[in-house]
Amino acid sequence: MTDIKEITDYLRNYDGEDISIMEVCGTHTAAISENGIADIISDKIHLISGPGCPVCVTASAYIDKLIELAAAENTCVVTFGDMIRVRGSKKSLRDISAEGGNVVMVYSPLDIIQLAEKNRDMTYVFAAVGFETTTPVYALLIKEAEEKGLKNIRLLTALKTMPQAIKQVYYAGRCIDGFIAPGHVSVITGSDEFIPIAKELSVPFAVAGFTGEELIAAIYALIKSRGRGVVLNMYKNAVTDKGNTAAKDMVAKYFTQCDAAWRGMGTIKDSGLILKPEYAHFDAGSKELTEDKMFNEGCSCGEVVSGLKSPAECKLYGKICTPLSPQGACMVSMEGACYHYYTNRRK
Secondary structure, eight states: OOOHHHHHHHHHTOOSSOEEEEEOOHHHHHHHHHTTHHHHSOTTEEEEEOSOOTTTTOOHHHHHHHHHHHHSTTEEEEEOHHHHHOBOSSOBHHHHHHTTOOEEEOSSTTHHHHHHHHOTTSEEEEEEEEOTTTHHHHHHHHHHHHHTTOOSEEEEEEEEOHHHHHHHHHHTTOOOOEEEEOHHHHHHHOGGGGHHHHHHHTOOEEEOOSSHHHHHHHHHHHHHTTTOOOEEEOOTTTOOSSOOHHHHHHHHHHEEEEEEEETTTEEEEEEEEEEOGGGGGGBSSOTTOOOOOOSSTTOOHHHHHTTSSOGGGSTTBTTTBBTTBOSSHHHHSTTOHHHHHHHTTOO
């Protein structure tokens, strides 16, 4: 069966055992929501959003550290837009900016180079959050800073890697029968990255693209592969078995593995990346940022990113927590599950 209409009809009329499939990538969550996929498949197929939003899985201690840096003399925090609105234990970067702190929003980490060149008396700290997809850009940033002799650039890192977090989610107790592997991450890591975990869990992984048709095909393939520890590369126009070796070599030059704190999941061994000791002078104090206090104790972001709750199961969702008044990172970020459930009226 290869025709997309036949596949859609199969999923709509599926009447087998209940099956739970987790999409790990925040962009997949967005695509599933925007294409209304959950509404056109059988109620026996349960789609679960996972820990694929980098802002959403960042511990509050990291944000508190950014706020501390933004308030410091001759220091400016540089970040993407989503991070500005996410609250730490008390405040957000937007709050501290309104109080006179130095915060600049950019669209690329490399924009910090021009800022640092223009004002060498100011230390610029980039909020380096992300997964395997964005880490090569931070490596390139350090390379350029070295080549240009810029001494006023720092990174505060909360960089994470996916396989260990996927295992953590699986072993936390939520029954998951298949994973839609993160597409952008897989471009860098390669599809082979997921073979060991697929075999260990005896669960299939489908590396998928981002169109509605590609995601429908991935869901179908996972149902047909249920119980088998296989990796299905269904995004071969962008993902190879081994991935982008040049990008991986660049990351390996500047970064080393470390334990990392994930919102809702605690500290997961070897699930993060931090600057190597020889490049530690570029670090703005990234170690030991593990404390995670919700700004609003009723927020269920931790359970949402762990797959233990759907956004609608949070008691704040759609009431006091909306995109205009977000109480947690999952409603702030454009990759957050709560944001996409709400804006696409997903149940």
